[in-house]
Amino acid sequence: MGLLxxxxxxxxxxxxxxxxxxxxxxxxxxxxxxxDLQVTLTDKKQEKPDPNNLLFGHNFSDxxxxxxxxxxxxxxKPVISPLTNLSIHPGAGAKCHxxxxxxxxxxxxxFRNIIFCILANSTLFEGMKAYRGVDDxxxxxxxxxxxxxxxxTADRAYLPDFDAEELVKCMKKLLQIDREWVPYSTKSSLxxxxxxxxxxxxxxxxxxxxALLYVLTGPVGPYYPTGMNPVTLLADPQYVxxxxxxxxxxxxxxxxxxxxxxxxxxxxxxxxxVLWLYGDDHQLTEVGAMNLFVYWINEQGEKCLGxxxxxxxxxxxxxxxxxxxxxxxxxxxxxxxxxVVSPVEKILYIDNMLNIPTMSEGAPVTMRFLKELTDIHxxxxxxxxxxxxE
Amino acid sequence: MGLLxxxxxxxxxxxxxxxxxxxxxxxxxxxxxxxDLQVTLTDKKQEKPDPNNLLFGHNFSDxxxxxxxxxxxxxxKPVISPLTNLSIHPGAGAKCHxxxxxxxxxxxxxFRNIIFCILANSTLFEGMKAYRGVDDxxxxxxxxxxxxxxxxTADRAYLPDFDAEELVKCMKKLLQIDREWVPYSTKSSLxxxxxxxxxxxxxxxxxxxxALLYVLTGPVGPYYPTGMNPVTLLADPQYVxxxxxxxxxxxxxxxxxxxxxxxxxxxxxxxxxVLWLYGDDHQLTEVGAMNLFVYWINEQGEKCLGxxxxxxxxxxxxxxxxxxxxxxxxxxxxxxxxxVVSPVEKILYIDNMLNIPTMSEGAPVTMRFLKELTDIHxxxxxxxxxxxxE
Numbered sequence: 001m002g003l004l005x006x007x008x009x010x011x012x013x014x015x016x017x018x019x020x021x022x023x024x025x026x027x028x029x030x031x032x033x034x035x036d037l038q039v040t041l042t043d044k045k046q047e048k049p050d051p052n053n054l055l056f057g058h059n060f061s062d063x064x065x066x067x068x069x070x071x072x073x074x075x076x077k078p079v080i081s082p083l084t085n086l087s088i089h090p091g092a093g094a095k096c097h098x099x100x101x102x103x104x105x106x107x108x109x110x111f112r113n114i115i116f117c118i119l120a121n122s123t124l125f126e127g128m129k130a131y132r133g134v135d136d137x138x139x140x141x142x143x144x145x146x147x148x149x150x151x152x153t154a155d156r157a158y159l160p161d162f163d164a165e166e167l168v169k170c171m172k173k174l175l176q177i178d179r180e181w182v183p184y185s186t187k188s189s190l191x192x193x194x195x196x197x198x199x200x201x202x203x204x205x206x207x208x209x210x211a212l213l214y215v216l217t218g219p220v221g222p223y224y225p226t227g228m229n230p231v232t233l234l235a236d237p238q239y240v241x242x243x244x245x246x247x248x249x250x251x252x253x254x255x256x257x258x259x260x261x262x263x264x265x266x267x268x269x270x271x272x273x274v275l276w277l278y279g280d281d282h283q284l285t286e287v288g289a290m291n292l293f294v295y296w297i298n299e300q301g302e303k304c305l306g307x308x309x310x311x312x313x314x315x316x317x318x319x320x321x322x323x324x325x326x327x328x329x330x331x332x333x334x335x336x337x338x339x340v341v342s343p344v345e346k347i348l349y350i351d352n353m354l355n356i357p358t359m360s361e362g363a364p365v366t367m368r369f370l371k372e373l374t375d376i377h378x379x380x381x382x383x384x385x386x387x388x389x390e
Numbered sequence: 391m392g393l394l395x396x397x398x399x400x401x402x403x404x405x406x407x408x409x410x411x412x413x414x415x416x417x418x419x420x421x422x423x424x425x426d427l428q429v430t431l432t433d434k435k436q437e438k439p440d441p442n443n444l445l446f447g448h449n450f451s452d453x454x455x456x457x458x459x460x461x462x463x464x465x466x467k468p469v470i471s472p473l474t475n476l477s478i479h480p481g482a483g484a485k486c487h488x489x490x491x492x493x494x495x496x497x498x499x500x501f502r503n504i505i506f507c508i509l510a511n512s513t514l515f516e517g518m519k520a521y522r523g524v525d526d527x528x529x530x531x532x533x534x535x536x537x538x539x540x541x542x543t544a545d546r547a548y549l550p551d552f553d554a555e556e557l558v559k560c561m562k563k564l565l566q567i568d569r570e571w572v573p574y575s576t577k578s579s580l581x582x583x584x585x586x587x588x589x590x591x592x593x594x595x596x597x598x599x600x601a602l603l604y605v606l607t608g609p610v611g612p613y614y615p616t617g618m619n620p621v622t623l624l625a626d627p628q629y630v631x632x633x634x635x636x637x638x639x640x641x642x643x644x645x646x647x648x649x650x651x652x653x654x655x656x657x658x659x660x661x662x663x664v665l666w667l668y669g670d671d672h673q674l675t676e677v678g679a680m681n682l683f684v685y686w687i688n689e690q691g692e693k694c695l696g697x698x699x700x701x702x703x704x705x706x707x708x709x710x711x712x713x714x715x716x717x718x719x720x721x722x723x724x725x726x727x728x729x730v731v732s733p734v735e736k737i738l739y740i741d742n743m744l745n746i747p748t749m750s751e752g753a754p755v756t757m758r759f760l761k762e763l764t765d766i767h768x769x770x771x772x773x774x775x776x777x778x779x780e
């Protein structure tokens with residue numbers, strides 16, 4: 001490859017990260033247990049959608065996982081139940097069982113709590129995927145990395161802790177039950193959406209005395225309907241997604257709502273995604289909700305024989321512009337769970353359209369990165385990044 | 391009074407505010423109309439709680455207001471209905487009428503949408519109050535100031551615009567219907583919680599094709615159960631609530647979730663509220679969710695005969711510390727809808743407890759401010775800040 005560096009930007013300032021991780025966790029460290037899992041199967045399976053025409057986040061599998069927590073009683077038993085649990089049981093005034101969202105007044109309570117807790121916004125989520133391999137085995141991709149972030153986000157959101165092993169075991173069971181929902185396709189996958197919300201029914205902004213952790217799954221195609229078409233990014237320093245002392249490095253729901261209008265601004269200007277900048281020197285921090293990778297020759301023209309030298313550091317729009325002018329910038333792409341890999345073609349930076357030569361020679365590094373990743377996803381390469389489902 | 395200044399900190403950088411207000415509003419500017427209001431009264435009124443023992447945000451009046459919006463059809467008709475609309479109608483498969491949350495599948499849709507939209511977090515709210523005056527008239531306090539902020543927040547959250555006059559008329563009707571819920575007390579009031587959420591049922595972070603605006607009301611006593619007891623504040627520069635280019639100056643739900651853990655940190659250190667700092671010079675920006683007022687003699691010893699000179703500007707912890715050391719700082723208090731006025735007694739600033747002399751002479755300015763405000767609230771002073779309810 002020669003002369004090149006692959007660089008990745010870090011999610012956010014380590015100052016915040018360190019201080020958050022050092023905090024004493026006052027809430028219970030006890031966890032729900034896989035061994036307590038209660039399973040109720042649906043008697044009415046839904047029809048599965050065409051795996052070649054999947055829109056992201058619009059289809060849901062037959063079952064879901066739920067676990068309730070209360071301050072008084074701690075974690076309840078995990079429950080796998082039909083997704084139709086979200087519909088209303090017609091029996092009025094039914095007796096309520098704990099951890100049973102089906103029954104009338106429990107459902108009412110959930111609904112009411114959720115309406116209220118939206119305001120307090122103790123919400124967090126994760127995005128994970130399971131793939132059907134060419135060997136017909138189903139594999140989760142790096143679930144414990146998601147669990148690590150989910151636990152640290154729960155801490156920041158002041159929601160209770162749990163045991164990652166137990167949650168992964170419950171999710172594996174959910175995947176076994178809905179295994180036919182994992183698409184028979186090496187373009188698609190099953191998306192898992194663990195979600196964790198405070199459900200305290202009060203209008204005040206307060207720590208929650210109750211919480212609900214639930215996991216929905218659903219088959220997804222490519223995140224961007226245009227597929228691997230390269231994207232144009234809007235890089236406008238007037239909008240800032242995250243800052244030191246904030247919580248941009250956690251997967252809190254509150255990081256995403258404020259981005260919707262800016263995405264619409266990008267759309268109006270012909271850009272598909274927002275490249276988030278930070279600071280007076282316009283550091284590149286994140287693209288949409290993905291990490292950003294740049295493949296370039298550094299200013300010393302440094303050679304890295306045979307393979308890449310990978311560096312994770314802050315870098316600025318001035319560096320990008322200079323590298324472009326000196327023909328040292330070769331490829332740029334975003335990478336994340338939902339999109340996997342998304343090549344960057346242009347950046348609209350303060351009314352100046354920068355052309356990124358990612359695709360000019362067929363994006364060899366981007367494509368190789370994609371191939372390596374998808375070979376692991378679909379079991380063409382066996383890797384310990386995958387957790388197989390029996 | 392002599393020699394003194396009353397200072398108030400601005401909510402957040404004006405840079406953000408200006409840029410947001412200048413933006414073109416792409417969503418429909420049409421509004422729902424009060425004249426279309428549909429009212430369904432409850433046949434089962436709830437018992438009202440003791441007005442002397444009200445906890446903030448725990449009691450709800452009999453009725454609520456709802457208006458739905460969809461991208462295709464715009465605003466629906468506003469609906470006032472029993473709060474028990476949130477409970478489940480026992481009739482399964484009932485026919486659905488638009489804007490009627492009562493019926494089965496509509497309810498299901500709402501619930502499902504709300505579960506999903508929590509993640510996108512296009513949520514915003516307002517906090518307003520109505521008071522029963524000593525003349526038994528009911529008055530809303532400055533509702534159009536809340537409407538101004540609610541409209542600018544809706545713009546930032548990429549939710550549709552509406553006509554403030556129409557919403558206020560609908561809320562007045564809601565207050566007329568639930569007028570007996572406005573406490574017969576000059577310590578309590580009726581809190582109004584207008585809420586506006588995107589309800590698009592997708593897991594993607596995207597602008598919403600549907601939205602729900604609803605208003606809950608409920609009687610409230612003092613926000614702080616300890617009443618006018620002065621508070622101790624935690625001022626820790628490692629936590630930052632808002633940032634230029636962010637949306638700290640809007641009433642988005644996403645501003646509040648991240649504060650819950652920091653409030654718990656404050657609590658552990660014996661502080662009741664967080665004093666949010668910003669920047670390397672530790673500017674004071676907000677206390678809890680209130681504005682902060684400081685009453686002091688400026689460095690020039692400036693006299694302001696007869697009355698206060700009011701200044702709104704940024705100021706820093708260094709200024710506060712210096713004024714304290716020179717005995718120029720006299721009183722400090724927070725002010726907001728929920729608490730009205732909250733005197734500050736101490737600030738824990740980087741492990742150093744600063745004693746604020748607010749109460750040392752009975753807080754004459756704070757108390758006068760509180761009296762002037764509550765005289766307006768309860769109709770002892772007639773002011774055009776109030777909107778009377780017929």
